Amino acid sequence: MNMLEIKGLKKSFGWGKKKITAVADVGFTVNRGELVGFVGPNGSGKTTTLKMVSNLIWPDAGSISIGGYDLFRQRNAALGCLAGIVENPGLFAGLTGMAHLKFIQGMRKVSKSRMDECIEMSGLGRHLRRKASEYSLGMKQRLALAMCLMTNPQLLILDEPTNGLDPTGTIALREMLATMKNEGKTSLLFSSHMLGEVEKLADRIVYIRQGKIIKEQGNMEACSTYYLLSTDDNNRAMEVLPGAELFSDGWIKITLGETSLDAIIVVVKSRGIAIHDIQKRTYDLEAVYEELYRGDTPSGAK
Amino acid sequence: MYTIFLLECKKALSNRKNRFSLILYCALLFVFVLQNDATFSDARERELEQLSMLPVRISNAANTRWMTTVYNAQWIPAPGFEDDFNLITQAATNSYHTLRRMEIYAQQMTVAMKENDRTTEIIFLNYLYRAHLEQYLFAYNILGVPQPIGLFYLSRCGHNIPLDYNARIAFYRENQEFIQYFVDNDILFLYENEMRGINFIYQALRQLLPLAVLFIVFIVASDTFTSDNQWGSYKFLLVNPISRKKVFISKLIAACTIAFALVLGPVIVLGLALGVMNGFGPYNYPILTQMGTYATFTPLQNNLAFDQTVGNFLWRLLEFTQMEQAFASTGLAYVPEHPALGLTPITSHVLFENYLFTPNPALQYTPMLLVIFMALPLYLLVILVAVSAIALLSVLFQHSIPVLIIGVIFSIGAILFPAPVSNISLLARLNPFIYVNPINILNGVGSTTALMGVVVLALWSVVLTILSLFLFTKRDIRC
Numbered sequence: 001m002n003m004l005e006i007k008g009l010k011k012s013f014g015w016g017k018k019k020i021t022a023v024a025d026v027g028f029t030v031n032r033g034e035l036v037g038f039v040g041p042n043g044s045g046k047t048t049t050l051k052m053v054s055n056l057i058w059p060d061a062g063s064i065s066i067g068g069y070d071l072f073r074q075r076n077a078a079l080g081c082l083a084g085i086v087e088n089p090g091l092f093a094g095l096t097g098m099a100h101l102k103f104i105q106g107m108r109k110v111s112k113s114r115m116d117e118c119i120e121m122s123g124l125g126r127h128l129r130r131k132a133s134e135y136s137l138g139m140k141q142r143l144a145l146a147m148c149l150m151t152n153p154q155l156l157i158l159d160e161p162t163n164g165l166d167p168t169g170t171i172a173l174r175e176m177l178a179t180m181k182n183e184g185k186t187s188l189l190f191s192s193h194m195l196g197e198v199e200k201l202a203d204r205i206v207y208i209r210q211g212k213i214i215k216e217q218g219n220m221e222a223c224s225t226y227y228l229l230s231t232d233d234n235n236r237a238m239e240v241l242p243g244a245e246l247f248s249d250g251w252i253k254i255t256l257g258e259t260s261l262d263a264i265i266v267v268v269k270s271r272g273i274a275i276h277d278i279q280k281r282t283y284d285l286e287a288v289y290e291e292l293y294r295g296d297t298p299s300g301a302k
Numbered sequence: 303m304y305t306i307f308l309l310e311c312k313k314a315l316s317n318r319k320n321r322f323s324l325i326l327y328c329a330l331l332f333v334f335v336l337q338n339d340a341t342f343s344d345a346r347e348r349e350l351e352q353l354s355m356l357p358v359r360i361s362n363a364a365n366t367r368w369m370t371t372v373y374n375a376q377w378i379p380a381p382g383f384e385d386d387f388n389l390i391t392q393a394a395t396n397s398y399h400t401l402r403r404m405e406i407y408a409q410q411m412t413v414a415m416k417e418n419d420r421t422t423e424i425i426f427l428n429y430l431y432r433a434h435l436e437q438y439l440f441a442y443n444i445l446g447v448p449q450p451i452g453l454f455y456l457s458r459c460g461h462n463i464p465l466d467y468n469a470r471i472a473f474y475r476e477n478q479e480f481i482q483y484f485v486d487n488d489i490l491f492l493y494e495n496e497m498r499g500i501n502f503i504y505q506a507l508r509q510l511l512p513l514a515v516l517f518i519v520f521i522v523a524s525d526t527f528t529s530d531n532q533w534g535s536y537k538f539l540l541v542n543p544i545s546r547k548k549v550f551i552s553k554l555i556a557a558c559t560i561a562f563a564l565v566l567g568p569v570i571v572l573g574l575a576l577g578v579m580n581g582f583g584p585y586n587y588p589i590l591t592q593m594g595t596y597a598t599f600t601p602l603q604n605n606l607a608f609d610q611t612v613g614n615f616l617w618r619l620l621e622f623t624q625m626e627q628a629f630a631s632t633g634l635a636y637v638p639e640h641p642a643l644g645l646t647p648i649t650s651h652v653l654f655e656n657y658l659f660t661p662n663p664a665l666q667y668t669p670m671l672l673v674i675f676m677a678l679p680l681y682l683l684v685i686l687v688a689v690s691a692i693a694l695l696s697v698l699f700q701h702s703i704p705v706l707i708i709g710v711i712f713s714i715g716a717i718l719f720p721a722p723v724s725n726i727s728l729l730a731r732l733n734p735f736i737y738v739n740p741i742n743i744l745n746g747v748g749s750t751t752a753l754m755g756v757v758v759l760a761l762w763s764v765v766l767t768i769l770s771l772f773l774f775t776k777r778d779i780r781c
Contacts, residue, residue, distance in 0.1 A: 054537070054540075054541045056537060056540060076543040079541060082541060084541055087537070089534075091533065091535055092535045094312075094313050095309075104538075107544070147538065
């Protein structure tokens, strides 16, 4: 059973000429124990999607189910499986950090030992006696994370979780997420502009642009090796090489799979096609990202 | 829901705006106490001054030459005026004796006031009222009002013709009855601005609370419903397995509870402190309340504060001493220079007891403490209406500034356009602003009743709450 299942999600804001479609058609899943990266440029609809999953805003169309519960018909059951931080962590300004944790403890019936564990993990210590309005962004993030983890959620949603964290905090967060991933008890859906973090952690990556999902791929796929060939007749070379695709002017791309490079060279040469150059490349997420969003303006629009 | 209720209470108590409002409100209460205390001292001094002069004035009235002349029957009426002369003689005789008694009452009352013996003061005030009423009753019974001579007699006492003397007699009789109630039940008569414990609470509820309710409630409620939008904390609040409906209701109850506590708490604490310092005053101090659904006449204002009753009373008395001029215009001659006479017993006060007076069935005396308790549920409803109105605005705008601006405009409107005192239509009675001062409604000010207030306020709070709840559950949360 999928932990999160989104189908046909749509959301627009405004009316008439000022109507903006933030999410045009979004659908993807997050399996149990899976860590899914949600990637896209600014304004692509990531946060809007996450807000709909958190039931902060209502979609115009589509369905969302969490832990097998329909979010709109079985709201309490669905949200009982969920914890998350969307955009910046919104805390109650006049309350202390400890008051926040106690609120979650009372709200979700969390044991004291679990709360203490999360306090330890947050590293906030004596700062918990201070009001949340006095916290730095990083401290707010830590507190918010502690509040989320206290509930032992089945699905954790994090919207740019490393935002505001110092390198120590980022490493600690990464380690925590890695531990959660290894334990396999909590599914994660997180969005981030730190592609390096996504690359290290995600099992699968969902790409969104202009409110639509444009690609989903396993992370291992993203980090695979491929070759670029430059020949005197690329079109004919693509005909004889299965799986080859035009990469750019003058180059074709081949992913080896079970075939060796030597075998490919032999096939091409046997057709009388001369090979000018061969380059070995490794996929990284940044390269994929660049490829997918080439030409987009910073707001995400083409 | 309880967790969210506690959270909202903690947030409200730690909020700087709320704390500042509370400090401001407490300062206002202190100023109110100090001002009233000063006014009370001044009022007592002024009344003592007036009372000190009263015996002399009464004595002067009794010693006017024409009155003494008439008393001694030295007057020689012109032919054809004999009957009128007899009536005038009787009127003057009666007045003279009544004035003499009143002179003694005024003297005794002055002594009691100087010694701060409030119990004796009220007894002699009662006698003064009775004597004053006797003048009217005499005119009514003996002079045969509206016979010309009776009308003439009373017109010289400063009454309008045609006379509303039935209503006036009833008015003064109720004044006297009210004073009699204090004497019969041995209740200490209080001044409106006398800062004893229970009286302070009553006056604060009547004069300050409507304003305080509107301002404090708007600040507290707008913070409860919009702070989560501003700080983004709805992201934590709503991502929990609890329905939006329950979240909203918890906030509504929390806002009402905090507003009620902030508005009433300081009043009660200060009332207790004043009670310890100055005494609590009689818990059963009678408040005139209208319990019926209509009024037969305009109810008494301010529940007969001592200074006002004496003021009215003195004015009438002073006018009454214009008998000389009245008499001169009758065309009767008199012989001057006769000695003043001493006090002689008179039984004209028997008339007072014989006068058939039908008390107004709508009038009831309710103990002050009970009136306070009766007003509290109405205040709670006023707060509930204000909170639900703010909740609706908050859900619509999702920002505190427009909510506060509109709230302030409403508050100013409520102050500038208070409850009407004359008869109003049924539709106009549905305006919730006219019930902002429950104490006045219970006192009968404004032609509506407490029961109507409960119904109207409850209706408004239900309608506003349902609207707000609907919007809150259906709208996107902006944070």
